[in-house]
Amino acid sequence: MADTTILDVRGLTVDFSSGDTTLQAVRGVGFMLRTGECLGIVGESGSGKSVSALAALGLLGKDARVGGSIRLKGADVRGLAPRQLRAFRGTVASMIFQEPSRSFDPISSIGKTFQETLRVKDPGLSGAECQDRAVRLLSEVHIPRAEERLRGFPHQFSGGMLQRIMIALALANDPELLIADEPTTALDVTIQAEIIGLLNELRTRRRLSLVFISHNLSLVGQIADRILVMYAGLALEAGPTSVVLSQPRSPYTRALLNALPAWGSHYSREKLRTISGSVPDPTHHEPGCPFVPRCPLVMERCRMGIPPMVRDEREQQILAAPAEEAFGNGAYRCIQSGVKT
Amino acid sequence: MSAENADPFIRMSDLTKVYKLDAGLFAAAGRWVWALNGVSIDIRRGENYGLVGESGSGKTTLARTLVQLFPQTSGRIEYFTAGDRWEITRSDPRLLRRFRSDVKYVFQDPSSSLDPRMDVLRILTTGSRYHDRSPDSGRLVSRARELMEAVGLRAEDLGRRPSEFSGGQRQRISLARALISSPSALICDEVVSALDVSIQGQILNLLIDLKRKFHLTMVFIAHDLTVVSYMADRIGVLYGGSLMEEASTSALVESPLHPYTQLLYSAIPRLGGKLPERGSTSGVPYNPTRPPSGCPFAGRCPLEQEICRTVKPELREFRPGHRVACHFVN
Numbered sequence: 001m002a003d004t005t006i007l008d009v010r011g012l013t014v015d016f017s018s019g020d021t022t023l024q025a026v027r028g029v030g031f032m033l034r035t036g037e038c039l040g041i042v043g044e045s046g047s048g049k050s051v052s053a054l055a056a057l058g059l060l061g062k063d064a065r066v067g068g069s070i071r072l073k074g075a076d077v078r079g080l081a082p083r084q085l086r087a088f089r090g091t092v093a094s095m096i097f098q099e100p101s102r103s104f105d106p107i108s109s110i111g112k113t114f115q116e117t118l119r120v121k122d123p124g125l126s127g128a129e130c131q132d133r134a135v136r137l138l139s140e141v142h143i144p145r146a147e148e149r150l151r152g153f154p155h156q157f158s159g160g161m162l163q164r165i166m167i168a169l170a171l172a173n174d175p176e177l178l179i180a181d182e183p184t185t186a187l188d189v190t191i192q193a194e195i196i197g198l199l200n201e202l203r204t205r206r207r208l209s210l211v212f213i214s215h216n217l218s219l220v221g222q223i224a225d226r227i228l229v230m231y232a233g234l235a236l237e238a239g240p241t242s243v244v245l246s247q248p249r250s251p252y253t254r255a256l257l258n259a260l261p262a263w264g265s266h267y268s269r270e271k272l273r274t275i276s277g278s279v280p281d282p283t284h285h286e287p288g289c290p291f292v293p294r295c296p297l298v299m300e301r302c303r304m305g306i307p308p309m310v311r312d313e314r315e316q317q318i319l320a321a322p323a324e325e326a327f328g329n330g331a332y333r334c335i336q337s338g339v340k341t
Numbered sequence: 342m343s344a345e346n347a348d349p350f351i352r353m354s355d356l357t358k359v360y361k362l363d364a365g366l367f368a369a370a371g372r373w374v375w376a377l378n379g380v381s382i383d384i385r386r387g388e389n390y391g392l393v394g395e396s397g398s399g400k401t402t403l404a405r406t407l408v409q410l411f412p413q414t415s416g417r418i419e420y421f422t423a424g425d426r427w428e429i430t431r432s433d434p435r436l437l438r439r440f441r442s443d444v445k446y447v448f449q450d451p452s453s454s455l456d457p458r459m460d461v462l463r464i465l466t467t468g469s470r471y472h473d474r475s476p477d478s479g480r481l482v483s484r485a486r487e488l489m490e491a492v493g494l495r496a497e498d499l500g501r502r503p504s505e506f507s508g509g510q511r512q513r514i515s516l517a518r519a520l521i522s523s524p525s526a527l528i529c530d531e532v533v534s535a536l537d538v539s540i541q542g543q544i545l546n547l548l549i550d551l552k553r554k555f556h557l558t559m560v561f562i563a564h565d566l567t568v569v570s571y572m573a574d575r576i577g578v579l580y581g582g583s584l585m586e587e588a589s590t591s592a593l594v595e596s597p598l599h600p601y602t603q604l605l606y607s608a609i610p611r612l613g614g615k616l617p618e619r620g621s622t623s624g625v626p627y628n629p630t631r632p633p634s635g636c637p638f639a640g641r642c643p644l645e646q647e648i649c650r651t652v653k654p655e656l657r658e659f660r661p662g663h664r665v666a667c668h669f670v671n
Contacts, residue, residue, distance in 0.1 A: 044537040158626075188395040188564060193608040215538050219610040259542040261571030263611060264594055267389075267549045268574075274542035278507050294539075 006177050006209045007033040007056060007093075011068035014051050014060065014233075023282045025051040027233035027306075028068070035176065038203060038210040040224030040241070042217050042256070046279050048233040049213050053179045056211075057093055058085045073176065090120055093177040094170040099186045100162035104154035110134075110165060111150035114172065121173040137168040141198060160191030164198065171202070178202075179211040184219070196223055217256055221245050229253045232280045232290035239312060239330030249312060249332035252291045289334070297336040307335045349421050350386040350526065350558050351407065351444070355379045356416035358402050358582075362630060374629045376402040378582040378637070379416070381656075384526070384560060386421070389552070391573025391590070392562045393605065397629065399582035400562045404528050407560070408446045409437060420444075422525075442468075445519035449531040451511035455503040455518075461489075462499040465518050481521075488517040491554065493547060509540035516551065526558040527551075534563065545572060566605050570594050575662075578602045581627030581637025584656060588663040598665045601638045636667070644669045 014026040026048040033039045043049040054060050056070055058077045070077040073092050080088065097103050105113060114134035119125055125133075131150065138146035141164040154162060163183060170178055180199065184192035200223055202208050214220050220227055220241075227244040229237040229252065237250035248254045258273040277294045286292070288303035295302070312330030357379055362372035377399045384390050392400045406413045409431060418429040420440050429440050448454035455464055465485045466478075486496035492513040503511055512532060519527055529548065533541040545568070552559055561572045569576055576593045578586040578601065586599040597603050625640030636642070639649040648668055656664045 044539055189566070189608040189610075190395060190604055192610070196610075216610065217538075222610050256538060259539050261545070261567055263567050263570070263609065265571055266590065267545075267571055271549070272542040272546050272571075274546055275539040276543070278509060278540060279537065 004035050005032055005071075006035050006073055007031075007211070008071040009052070009056055009068070012052060012055060012070065013065075013067035014048070014055050015065040015067075016063055017065070018063070021283050024285055025064075025233055025282060026055065027285070029228075029230065029233070029235050030068075031228050031235070031238070033177070033209050033211060035209050036203065036207045037226070038212055038224045040220035040227045041211060041213045041230060042215065042220050042227060043230035044215055044279055046232070046282055047230040049230050050181050052230070053095070053181055053211060053213055057089060057095060057179065059089075059095070086120075090117070090170075090173040090175060092175055093179065094173075094175045095179040095181065096163070096166045096170050096183050098182040100159060100166045101154060103166055104162065106154055108153075109150065110152055110154070110157075114150065114169065117169050117172045133172070134168075137172055138165065140171070140202075141165070141168045143168070158191075159187050160194060163187065163191075163195055167195075167198065167202070171206070171208075174206075175208075177209045177211070179213070181213045182215070183212075185214070185216075192219070199223060217245065217253075229256070232285065233282065234290060234306065235309060235331075235333065236291065237332040238309075239332075243312070243330050249330075250291075250334050251295050251297050251336070253332075255294070255296075297334075299336060301335055307333050309333045348386045349383050349419075351384040351421070352417075352419040353380060353382045353384075353403075353407065354417045354419070355381055356403065356406060356418070357414045358399075358406055358411075359414045372630065375631075375633050376582050376629060377406065377413070378633045378653075380579070380582070380584050382577055382584065382587070384558060385575075386525070387556065387558055388574045389559045389561055389572055391569035391576040392560065392579060393564065393566050393569045393576060394579035395564060395605075397581075397627070398579040400579050401530055402582070403579065404446065404530050404560060404562055408441060408444055408528060410446070442522040443524050444526045444528065445522070445524040446528045447515050447519050447530065447532050450535050451508060451515045452503070452535075455511055455514060457503055460500050460502055461485075461514055464503070464514060465489075465499070465521050468518065469521055484521060485517070488520050491520070491551065492517045493543075507540075508536050509543060512536065512544055513547065516547070520551065520555065523555070524557070526560070528560045528562070530562045531564070533568065534565070541568075548572070565609075567609055578605070581633070582629065583633075583637050583653070584664075584666065585638065586663075586665045587656070588660075592660065592663050598659060598663070598670045599638075599667050600642050600644050600670075604641070 010030045012026050012029045016023045016025060029052055031039060041049045055066050058080065060066060066078060072088060111131065111134060115130040118130050118133055134150055135146040138149060143149055143164055184195050187195065199210060203210055212220060212223050224241050226239065227241050228235055229250060231252050237244060237248060237253045244253060248257060255275045259275055261272060275294050280290050288305060289307055292298050292302050309331045312332060356377050358377040360374040360376055362374050380403060394400045405411060407418060409429060412431050420427045420429050427436055429437065431437060462485055466481045469481055485499060489496045489499060494510060494513055506514065533544050536544060551557060561569060563569045570590050573590050575589050577584050578599065580601050586602045597606050627637040635650040635652055636654050639645050642649065654666045654668045656666045658664050
């Protein structure tokens with residue numbers, strides 16, 4: 001196969017402890033990303049989507065206990081020494097976050113921030129060389145008058161502009177993988193569309209692999225090749241975007257799709273089919289499927305144990321499953337849904 | 342529904358709001374923000390009026406001016422009640438108090454708009470002590486219990502504090518607080534945008550239930566056109582402190598006429614939808630620190646001509662009830 005795997009995560013678990021409470025943020029998640037592919041991770045707050053991404057880049061602090069295997073471009077992220085890990089970040093994989101204004105140092109000019117970032121890989125770069133590279137990067141993300149912008153400070157830019165600068169910075173050392181954690185959530189819809197367009201463009205031009213994390217399924221649908229739906233630290237469904245969005249197998253995915261109004265619907269004609277209750281408490285996971293308290297299909301068996309991730313038989317043709325949990329094929333975690341829908 | 346009859350409830354005429362950019366001792370002289378530039382909107386009794394626009398479009402300023410959290414720079418707000426017409430100004434505190442107990446503002450972020458030191462009962466009833474001339478505490482408590490149930494919480498929870506509730510529950514408390522004075526209208530400013538997807542739907546359904554139960558008029562403000570078009574009977578589209586388009590929801594959903602509305606429409610992430618072409622969303626946005634001239638959207642508009650930069654287009658009625666402010670829409 002010509003495709004190479006850039007990120008391979010299996011059986012990932014992340015716990016945070018403080019005092020006698022343990023918060024299980026991720027409870028066994030697997031996914032895989034091939035070069036040039038975009039994986040969308042969808043989930044509500046507390047689903048473990050961000051923590052999984054942070055763990056994948058070894059960015060979690062000392063208070064996090066990480067289990068499972070994380071291979072980034074073949075290297076075992078958990079086994080890397082801090083210095084090796086630093087060398088990986090930025091050059092192999094980098095990350096952008098939700099609020100661009102909080103990701104910048106407010107007292108450094110944009111130019112200085114670029115200089116600092118570029119010198120991580122090439123410590124000997126001169127000021128003029130840094131300037132050149134930064135200008136090229138900024139024009140790649142369609143920021144006009146780049147020379148002038150480099151003298152500016154973060155507060156002088158709009159949110160959308162800063163997010164584009166953030167993307168340029170993340171690309172400064174030519175990473176192969178970019179993890180974008182809710183990159184458009186704080187932005188206006190029109191700017192959001194622009195950022196999604198830009199990320200799509202960069203994927204093609206740079207053959208960039210992308211992990212796109214969001215709570216918004218329809219947004220993820222615009223960029224991802226494959227989608228992983230997370231809930232309470234578990235994957236509940238995974239598969240090709242079109243399958244997950246048009247014929248979801250997990251009742252949770254279905255509920256998420258129905259929870260918000262569709263374009264053209266109106267309160268006078270239809271009530272929203274909402275999900276009752278709220279997301280489970282991550283310090284007290286009940287045995288069984290985490291969606292049980294909110295699920296319309298629930299049966300006694302659902303409470304017995306966490307149902308396994310099962311392959312979606314409709315996806316037979318593309319099956320080449322390396323591991324049951326490894327993401328890449330249509331799969332879902334529900335003992336009811338598989339029977340009949 | 343009552344949306345068709347044109348019984349006015351609130352009439353905003355030519356509202357403008359100019360803020361001083363820097364406040365305080367070291368304020369630079371003469372720097373201003375033109376947040377609202379002559380907005381006229383009628384809110385009809387019983388309708389859901391939706392206001393949509395990007396951040397900085399003036400939707401929150403408009404809503405807060407409407408309830409007189411601060412005064413407008415110029416323009417007029419009229420309030421129609423019991424067959425009378427009143428002009429709301431800050432110089433008539435008694436009328437203002439009456440208006441404010443009848444038209445309630447619900448804030449975006451329930452975690453910062455509920456006092457963490459108060460229990461829910463105090464949160465719900467504190468406002469009424471100022472509004473009612475003779476607050477009867479027994480009646481207030483039973484009203485509070487009744488409202489807790491109406492918003493889907495338990496009356497027993499009145500003794501708890503905001504920190505013991507989830508975000509969605511806190512927004513329910515905000516709604517109960519707004520309803521305690523039996524208002525005719527709720528001004529809901531981005532009330533679901535801070536909530537999880539699964540909770541947003543619950544709150545939207547609750548708002549509709551409350552509207553029906555208490556016969557409320559609603560102004561529903563959001564940046565999300567899909568949510569606004571679900572919730573509203575009529576929609577006003579704001580940009581750069583000006584009303585760009587106003588129409589019934591069905592007309593706006595079927596044929597958005599203003600280039601800005603079309604842009605908003607194209608940017609909605611839709612299942613299976615296509616992205617707008619690159620460049621169509623960019624351009625020079627409205628700069629609120631310059632005195633407005635011409636159409637605020639001119640710098641981003643695909644139809645832009647010389648006249649757009651100098652002459653502000655009037656809102657013109659294209660079809661009955663469908664008003665558009667653009668020189669070139671036909």
